[in-house]
Amino acid sequence: MGVKQVTGRSSLEIKKLPQLTVCVLGALASAMLVAGCTVGPDFRPPALPEKTTAMAPSVWASTPDDATNRVTGAAIDESWWSSFNDPVLSSLVQRLVKENLDLAAASERVQQAQAARGVAASAGRPHVGASIAESHDRISSAGTANLVSHPDGAPLEYSDWNAGLSASWELDLFGKVRRAVEASDAGTDAAIEARRGIALDALAELACDYMTLRGYQAREAITRSNLTTANHSLSLVQNQYENGVGNKLDVARAKVRRDAIAASLPEILTTEQEAINAIGLLLALPPRALQSELAPVKDLPLLPPEVPVGLPSELLRRRPDVREAEARLHQATAQTGVAIASFYPDVSLNGSVGTEALNFGSLFALPSRAFSIGPTIDLPIFEGGRLRSTLKLRKSQQKEAAIAWQKTVLQAWRDVDNAITAYGNTQERRKDLVLAVSNARDALTAAQQRYEQGSVSFLEIDTAQEALLANEDALEQTEITLRAELVALYKALGGGWQVVG
Template identity: 40%
Template sequence: MGAPRWKTLAGSMLCVLLSSCTLGPDFVRPAAELPSQWPGTAVNAAALDDDAAWWAGFEDPILGRLAAEALHANLDLRLAANRVQQSRAARGIVAAERLPAVGVSASGVRARNSEVGLNDPSGNAGRADYGLFQAAVGLSWELDLWGRVRRQTEAADARVRIAEEDVHAAQTAVLAETARDYLQLRATRQLLAITEDSLRIARDIQRLTVSRQRQGVASTLQVASAATQVAALEARLAPLRHRDAQLRSALALLLAQPPQALDATLAGVRRDWPALPAVATGLPSELAGRRPDIRRAEAALHAATASIGVAKASFLPRITLNGDAGFQSRQLDDLDGWNAHRFSIGPSISLPIFQGGRLKANLALSRLQQQQAALQFRRTVLQAWHDVDDAIDGYGAEQQRTVSLQVAVVESERALEAAQRQYQAGVVDMLDVLTTQRIALDTQAALANSQAAAAIARVDLYRALGGGWPPS
């Protein structure tokens, strides 16, 4: 054994004399590099609600019921919760190594040994059979002098936190997907209603154009254009109805329900888009405590750091206290006599001498895995920063688009009112009025699309901010 190994053993023995050692680096929570404030004017720095029920801001009771049911029934969430229970059970297995293992055994046999064998402990030289009855209590306890089991338990605790953050991430994803699908369903039904209104107007225009052609006022081109508009609007209806069915089915799946199970609940979906308050983003420094992926990456780094201590402890001796006490006799009647008692007690020591470089490679691997976990943490934080920045920008852009389209809708309604007054005055005919009304409906459809996109962008922003799971 070389001098470095003797120095290591000497230092370790000194450590044992003073107190129990825990090898390896202690985990230090990494700092998340984030900006001092978020960009954009569509948000504010107020803290998120404690219950993280951001979907309540849409003022839609149906969405609230769907969100609550999704948290309760979604199968992905239940699978993630099951994995948490598995990780806690695995942690219990690891932590049990810190405690003594005690067992009770009893046996009774009738046997006969060979006359030409090497040994016959019965004393019968193999010429007769014999009985052997035993009852004993055994104990085995590894002295965790170098903190190997403590570091294993620490890593197991971190893996439990990883599983818990996976649950939080699944909750965030399920709630966001539920809200997106529901908001898209609202938009689809609004577009469907607007398209049906536009189709009625287009058919009126077509009938008037055909009538004008018979009177010699309208041309064949105008008649064909009116028919084209009717056919184009009719072609929009089937995809919208199919999209409606797809979204209802998607929501049912998120709530672990069969297809069409939510049709009655979704029959009363509202089609208007009330004004929404500004998004409460909280401070950027709070993002690391809210985003499940950042918390998961931190826990993974903790587990990798603790694994270095496990790898270091594998270089040093493992000392186990073993004890065994009980009774042994050749006759069952003699088993309870004092002269049948036996016991053994003493430590066992195992020290790796030559492992072909396996222990060194394992330690190097543990250190590299810790470096990887640290890089992954930095990457996760940076990705979260990008997600929030993109979500804020997207939400602000959709809000600006919505404001412009709201002005367009107001102006188109003014134009329709003017056309109706001119028609009553005999200045224009009904065809001009219907055409103006169709333009107004097209503008309303564009506004509905923009309002839905802004609402969905709001959901994406909440998801980027890490909202959507109860902080219990």
């Protein structure tokens, strides 16, 4: 038995008679199969601290009792975009699933994770290789050859031919490879959940861009309607002035009102085009590729009368970010096991069979055969603190992953609660703005009638029209906000990614 130093590790190479070797190999293999020892911590699904669990919501917050569109505790709709009853939106979603570049890149990351798993698993499988080589050598007559007996007439130059097969198999008695495979499996799960999260983000972004487009088309219609009203008012004032009833100040005010309304149109048109291009980018299309399809004006999609939100207890198994955080924790736990297993011996079975001859013609002759077989045990003795530092690093990463999971859960609860609250309160704002618009229209009609009768100045019309425009615009923006908040609620609930699997 000899001891050979190999890069800071002691390698105990045991080479005995073939019969003894077979017995040793059989014993090691039996020990591996029977014991199945895997060191390191086993992963268990994480749990929140007791104080957090005690304060966890049992049901979600509710919208106001008089809300037109309310949330319910029914099971969530995984195809939530269909609740808007907009065929164009549903068609865009189907195209998004097939064409989105972020989703395509995320799919490649899943493939990479699966390939990395195969690399990790290969360390625990037998490795077999074949080789054939020829070298031409010359021995120096003035060198070490003088120290040994050299037959007279023996050539100083010769060729050496070698051919053979070699095999090795790491037995993984302490589970180092199995833990590495477990970590890779968890990494694959994390990549899958990350892809689902990207899908959910893309769906929400598409829906919000679509709502913005339809909302700004409605704002454009409102602005053009008010511009028509402003032109009518200007004509009225000019006629009054030409008939000697009005004055230049009223004419100037009417022109200012018309020009101010007209000046708001370019910004609205810009936002419409940006929304179309944003949708095109999500579908991997160049700018204006969807112009003919989306530019025709359509109404804002209707809000569903009820929005099913499920129960808080179901959220953690549905949200991709929570599931990804759990997979990352699993991966970190398995990597801690790899670090612990590094303290234990590595046992591998090695064997080779081949031939060696001084000429190719004798290479495969029976006397040219050679073989070697036996186990190798590598035991770490001194690594300069590398193993301990690695274990400390992995344990810290495991704790960090557990903290990240806990924070992700709290953020998930917060997102849903904030979205429900905003959705309910914005409906209250919409209700008030509907009344304000109605009153502003009545005020403008009354001001126009009184101006035609000569009982008030044009300032009354100008003020009433400004109020109407402001409230109509605010109401339309509120309608856009309501839909964006509903999309945010659907996203917070974690439904919709199922469309990509």
